[in-house]
Amino acid sequence: MTVAGNFALFFYVSAMAFALLYGGFRQRALFVLTMATAGAGFAFQTWQITEVWLHRGYPPATNLMELFQLAAWAVLALYFAMYPMTRSKILAFFLMPVVNLCYLAGMLVSGHEAAAEPKAFFFTAWFAVHIFLLVFGISFFFVSFLYAAIFIMQDHSLRHRRAPSHLPLPSLEEAERWSARLLLAGYPLFSLGMFSSILYGVLHRSGQNYRPGVLEAASVLAWVILGVAGYGWLTAKVHPRRRSWLVVAGAAFSVLIIIGIIWH
Amino acid sequence: MSDLILVGVNHKKTPVELRECLAFGDAEKLPFIERLRASGRIRGAVLLSTCNRVELYADPAEGTSPDHIIDAVMEVRRFPRERRDLFYVQQHKEAVQHLFRVASGLDSMVLGEPQILGQVKDAYFLARDGGAVTTPLNLLFQKAFHVAKQVRTQTGIGERPVTISYAAFNLAQGIFQDLATKRILLLGAGEMSRIVATHFVESGVRQVRVSNRTYEHGVEFARQFGAEVVRWEDFPKALIQSDIVISSTGASQPIILRPMLETVMKLRRWASLFMIDIAVPRDIEEAAGKLDGVYLYNIDDLQEVADEGLAERQKKATLAESMIASELNLYARFLEHQGLSEVIGGVMAWAAKIQDAELEEALRKLGDLNPKQQEIVRNTVRRVVHKVLHAPVTQVKRLVLEEEATHALQVFRELFPTENEPDRKAPREDR
Numbered sequence: 009m010t011v012a013g014n015f016a017l018f019f020y021v022s023a024m025a026f027a028l029l030y031g032g033f034r035q036r037a038l039f040v041l042t043m044a045t046a047g048a049g050f051a052f053q054t055w056q057i058t059e060v061w062l063h064r065g066y067p068p069a070t071n072l073m074e075l076f077q078l079a080a081w082a083v084l085a086l087y088f089a090m091y092p093m094t095r096s097k098i099l100a101f102f103l104m105p106v107v108n109l110c111y112l113a114g115m116l117v118s119g120h121e122a123a124a125e126p127k128a129f130f131f132t133a134w135f136a137v138h139i140f141l142l143v144f145g146i147s148f149f150f151v152s153f154l155y156a157a158i159f160i161m162q163d164h165s166l167r168h169r170r171a172p173s174h175l176p177l178p179s180l181e182e183a184e185r186w187s188a189r190l191l192l193a194g195y196p197l198f199s200l201g202m203f204s205s206i207l208y209g210v211l212h213r214s215g216q217n218y219r220p221g222v223l224e225a226a227s228v229l230a231w232v233i234l235g236v237a238g239y240g241w242l243t244a245k246v247h248p249r250r251r252s253w254l255v256v257a258g259a260a261f262s263v264l265i266i267i268g269i270i271w272h
Numbered sequence: 273m274s275d276l277i278l279v280g281v282n283h284k285k286t287p288v289e290l291r292e293c294l295a296f297g298d299a300e301k302l303p304f305i306e307r308l309r310a311s312g313r314i315r316g317a318v319l320l321s322t323c324n325r326v327e328l329y330a331d332p333a334e335g336t337s338p339d340h341i342i343d344a345v346m347e348v349r350r351f352p353r354e355r356r357d358l359f360y361v362q363q364h365k366e367a368v369q370h371l372f373r374v375a376s377g378l379d380s381m382v383l384g385e386p387q388i389l390g391q392v393k394d395a396y397f398l399a400r401d402g403g404a405v406t407t408p409l410n411l412l413f414q415k416a417f418h419v420a421k422q423v424r425t426q427t428g429i430g431e432r433p434v435t436i437s438y439a440a441f442n443l444a445q446g447i448f449q450d451l452a453t454k455r456i457l458l459l460g461a462g463e464m465s466r467i468v469a470t471h472f473v474e475s476g477v478r479q480v481r482v483s484n485r486t487y488e489h490g491v492e493f494a495r496q497f498g499a500e501v502v503r504w505e506d507f508p509k510a511l512i513q514s515d516i517v518i519s520s521t522g523a524s525q526p527i528i529l530r531p532m533l534e535t536v537m538k539l540r541r542w543a544s545l546f547m548i549d550i551a552v553p554r555d556i557e558e559a560a561g562k563l564d565g566v567y568l569y570n571i572d573d574l575q576e577v578a579d580e581g582l583a584e585r586q587k588k589a590t591l592a593e594s595m596i597a598s599e600l601n602l603y604a605r606f607l608e609h610q611g612l613s614e615v616i617g618g619v620m621a622w623a624a625k626i627q628d629a630e631l632e633e634a635l636r637k638l639g640d641l642n643p644k645q646q647e648i649v650r651n652t653v654r655r656v657v658h659k660v661l662h663a664p665v666t667q668v669k670r671l672v673l674e675e676e677a678t679h680a681l682q683v684f685r686e687l688f689p690t691e692n693e694p695d696r697k698a699p700r701e702d703r
Contacts, residue, residue: 034425166446166567180544182449244541247564 012056013077019049020080020111024104031101031175039097046084046104053081066130069139073115078139080110082147090151094186098176102154134208141201146262148194149234153259155187156252163249184248187255188241195238202227230261276412278367279341279359280320280327283381286358288323293351296321301395302402304348309404313340316406318413320374320395322388324381329371329413331406338363368412368603372596375420377430384429384585384592389420411607419599426595427588432581436464437471439577440548440569444472444516447544447567454515455479459507459527461493462520464550464571469518473497481514483507485521511536517547519555526557533560540565548574612672612681616665619688627657664688 023046030038057078060068068074084107087099129135155178162180178186237254240246246254281294296304301319308314308330317330330341338361346353362370370379375392377384396413399405405413424430433439441451448454456477458469461484473480480499484490487503494501502510511517511533521527528547533556537545547568549556554570561568569577631653635646664684671680 034428162446166443177446179445179449180447185449247542248544249564 010056010059012052012059016049016052016056017111019045019052020104020108023049023100024108027100027104030097034176039100042100042104043091046100046107047088050081050084050088053077057081067136067139069143070130075143076110076113078143079146079150080107082143083107083110083150086144086147086151090186094178094182096178098178099151099154101175102158103151106150129208132208134204138201138204138208141197141204143201145194145196145198145201148190148197149230149255149259149262152187152190152194153255153262155183155190156255156259159183159187159248159252160256163252180248184252187252188238191234191238191255191258192241195234198234199231202231226261226264230258230264233261234258275332276364276367276408277330277332277336277338277341278327278362278370279330279338279345280325281358281360282325282327282379285360290351290355290358291324291326294321294326294345294349295323296326298394298398301398302404305399305402305404307348308341308344311344313344316399316404316409318395318399318405318409320392322391325374325379327374329367329409331409365600365604369596369600371412371416372419372599373593375416376423376592376596377420378423378589378592378596382434383582383589384434386424386430389417389424392420393417415599415603415606419596422599423592423595427592429585429588429592432584434578434582434585436571436574436578437468439574439581440468440518441471441475442581443567443569443574443577444546447546448515452476452478455481455513456516456518457502457507457510457514458482458493458497458499459517459519459555460484460521460551461489462522462550465518465520466493466496468548468550469497472516477516481510483510508532508536511545512539515544515546517545518550519548520550521555523551523555524553526553526555528556528560530557530560530563533563533566537563537565550574608672608681612669615681615685616668619665619684620661622689623657623661627653 023042026038026042026045029035030042057068067078069078083103087103090096158177159180162177162183166180177183233254237246237251237258240251240254281291283291296319301321305314305317305319308317312333313336314330314332317328320327320329328341328345330336332341342356342359342361345351345359346356371392373379375389377386377388380388392413396405396417400410433442444451444454451472454477456469456472456479458465458480461482469480480494480497481502482490482494482497482499483502483504483506484493485504487501490501490504493499511528519528533545542565544565544567547556547561547566549568549570552571556568558568560566631650634653635641635649638649641649664687668680668684
């Protein structure tokens, strides 16, 4: 990992600590520190990604560590972009541990080294488009999943005649709205990312980049489930609680995609 | 601690019919404080008058006792003389602690309620704008606001609901993002229903509809909320456009059954419906509450939420009390520091005044000294004065700040005069 990567890790761990403290004490200063340290970590990681990309000539997303770390970066980018609209401080409490988990998990799994003989596909614009669409699509699904999980938690709490939890969670209505928006925004990105790789394989008849396996099966399954959830939202034919469960299931299959990547 | 005097009555000992005798409207507060100031009894005061308490926090003039203030209050209010015992009096540290507890909601009828802080602030601002807030009162109230905020944010004492209406409102906040845009339907015109609906309306819900078996009663009830009236036979249709339903009819059988609500929910496209059934016997079939998107609560459910909230607040109140105790000590130390700085500053100024006078006299007597020599003489005298005062000043600082020996400051004050009283113990000059 580069110096910038180490700095990013340091700031992400600090941001997680502040976010968890914010969950406990809910002091505005703690949230400001969370955002400041997360922002610093994000800046360092952006620097790291750019540095590696320029050095290699293709995006740093060709091994598991890089993919995990890119996912962490995309999730954080999405949170920063959403915050002015949602003003959801408590989301950082759920999100920062995941960002750190992705970042650290990337370091713990095998396959850190850059590909010895990079495939020609890596140097094409197709690869950059494929990776960024896919990673951003998954990050949209991931935050949508967080909101869906919050919906289920709130629904459970309200059905059991309990006052809303100690954490200032968003209301059912807000959780549902954001879960839907993110799902519907992430779906085209994920679809394009998934099919761009297939299209490249077909167009170049190489066959190397398109091999049906666990990865593809899990991707298609996640794609179908999330599609059903999205359809449910668009048509309002499925109750919000069931739609939230579908998003959770879709996210579970997204995890399967990652497992698929490990096997691939 | 400052010479603060607090006199007051509150809901704990004084019944409402006597509290209302003492209550002050906003327009009456300043004239009363002014009257007290004009009588020379106080330098300044803040008068807090709410439905549960009337309290006067006064910065007294020398020689003023709490009895003088109680007499003044009873003079302007028709309060029975024989019930003078209902007044409580607190002074110095106890009065400060009381204010911290009041502002934090720990002394309120509903433990931890947030409105009291706003009421204390209003009382303070009114007095401040009227020029009735002296420096000690200003420091005290600023500190009280800070403490109350700390207590509220760090313990979260006001978060859980403790009344049925607040419980209902709190649950609704868990369901809807913006209650101001939601529509309430009141079924029946019961008292409890009115209380709960009032809470929602006061919190910003604007669209209220009322449906009652007797249309005329419904119209009368609706007038209280500026609500629209729906004919009883049309209420199932009104359910489709409502987000919150509060039901308290006197019906002996449920009026909303599961099949009816199933249809309503389909037509609502599963948008959440918050239903509060306050009636006994219940108006809404229990099975209807199991439908997706329906959040049904009866009076016992709401009471349970309120009871849980109260238990939670009581737990948090213990933490809040310890926070207040620690803030009280900090405040006492702060005032001591402030007193210490003032006294030391006064003594140093007194010494500097003598030093300058003596220096001028000496330089005059010495005659033709060049500027360098003059500078040497000046610096020598200054060093001597500082060295002489260094030991007692350091000692008194140590005693007050480290050993909390507040009497040391008093002794220091007695030993050394300050700038404003230079002749008290100044040594007679031998000329």
